[in-house]
Structure formats: C-alpha cells, structure tokens
Amino acid sequence: MARRRQLYEGKAKILFEGPEPGTLVQYFKDDATAFNAQKKGTITGKGVLNNRISEYLMTRLMEIGIPTHFIRRLNMREQLIREVEIIPLEIVVRNVAAGSLSTRLGIAEGTRLPRSIIEYYYKNDTLNDPLVCEEHITAFGWAATQDLDDMVALALRVNDFLTGLLLGVGITLVDFKVEFGRLYENDEMRIVLADEISPDNCRLWDSKTGEKMDKDRFRRDLGKVEEGYQEVARRLGILPEAGVRDLKGPEMMQ
Incomplete structure (x- = not known):
C-alpha cells in the first residue's frame, strides 16, 4: 500500500495527505470514545460501517444540493475528501x-x-x-x-x-x-x-421500540454495540455483502 504522510489523528479518524493538491484521505478507525475521551474502547468493524454509512448519507445529501467535502469512497475504511x-x-x-x-x-x-x-x-x-x-x-x-x-x-x-x-x-x-x-x-x-x-x-x-442503534450503546454499556451499527447499515441497504471485516490501515510516513 502506498506510503502516505499522516496529517492529523482524532478520536475516530486519521487524515492523510491526498493524491492531489486540495485533497485528503480520511481513514475510519474502530476506536470509540465517550465523555470527552474519559471512556475509551473498541467497536469491532465500526470504521468500516461508518465509512459506508457516511458515504451513503453524504451522497444522498449532495443529490439534493447540499455541498460537502466528500468526493468518493476509496476502500472499506477510507474516503477521498476535499481539504477544508x-x-x-x-x-x-x-x-x-x-x-x-x-x-x-x-x-x-x-x-x-x-x-x-x-x-x-x-x-x-x-x-x-x-x-x-x-x-x-x-x-x-x-x-x-x-x-x-x-x-x-x-x-x-x-x-x-x-x-x-x-x-x-x-x-x-x-x-x-x-x-x-x-x-x-x-x-x-x-x-x-x-x-x-x-x-x-x-x-x-x-421508531417502534425506541431501541438505541448508535454510540449511546457504548456510552451507557448497553451491549451489542456492533449490532446497533450493523442494523443501521442493514436498514439503509449498505451492509457490506461479505459482512464487516478488518482492513489494514495505510502505512504512515514519520
């Protein structure tokens, strides 16, 4: 995999230098934090699911004329975005x-x-x-x-x-x-x-049961956190065909 220069690392994502000027590569991690990072953990496959869900929703929003930084999804965990x-x-x-x-x-x-x-x-x-x-x-x-x-x-x-x-x-x-x-x-x-x-x-x-399908399952120790994210993706029709699997992150230049 091509070596990229890391520009920033946040709680849930890493930003790398993009292939063209004015672009970045956004990598989605499985790390989870709550209460301003006082609680930390890992939600297996979260990065893959969030990448797909965000791609889908950003694309639908652009279709109705809302401008976004999103360009396209690159792979299971990465997106190409505009630098803003x-x-x-x-x-x-x-x-x-x-x-x-x-x-x-x-x-x-x-x-x-x-x-x-x-x-x-x-x-x-x-x-x-x-x-x-x-x-x-x-x-x-x-x-x-x-x-x-x-x-x-x-x-x-x-x-x-x-x-x-x-x-x-x-x-x-x-x-x-x-x-x-x-x-x-x-x-x-x-x-x-x-x-x-x-x-x-x-x-x-x-909508019927009030069951939470978001990060509150992690914040409040409700269990089945991964299943909540997967259910959102399933209902949107974008759960990866082969299921959630891990994908090695890109190499970073020091």
Missing part, C-alpha cells in the same frame, strides 16, 4: 430530548420537542466542548454572522432530509452533530458539510 478549513464549532440539531439536553433542562428523555432546536458547541477538548451562543461565536471570530447563518440553514436542511429518509426505514433521528468547513476554490469561499454522518454522531432509535 474546519470551523471550530459543532452544530447540534435536536428533535427529541436526550443526552445532555435532558440532563440540563430536566426534560424526560424521549420527549418530542415542540420544534427542532439548534445548539452550538465550541470544539475544544481541553474545555470539554462547551455550549456557546451566537454572541460568543461572532465576538471571538470563530465564524462570521453570514457563515453561521449558512451553517444553520444547511443543518436544518440536513435534518429535514435525514428525518424523512431514516423514518422510511423505521429509524427516528433523535439528534445529531455536524461540522462545517470553509472550502476555497477559484478565489471563492463557501461553507460545506464536513466530518462524517454516522451512528457516532447521530442518536438513532428504532
């Missing part, structure tokens, strides 16, 4: 009360919210990704007002589309987290969807 300047914010869209929203506001988990709620979190592991408001974002220069408006508009479009798509296969989109980046092309800048969309950053519940 990541905006240090996590945009969270909530449709049903769960997780930190339930804890902070005392709303019973599973309560349908009166409308979709958007929250902003500052991407900073040292500070545990704190909840912030628009005033923080614009005052500290993390994003301009127009950039933020673009991100919110795109996040709501993602929510509308994925809610319907997933409901069609019996899955409730409880909430999800997305990230955006600035893509510079032809002396112009535009905001595009980045990172991934998978059970790692979405809460996905069975």
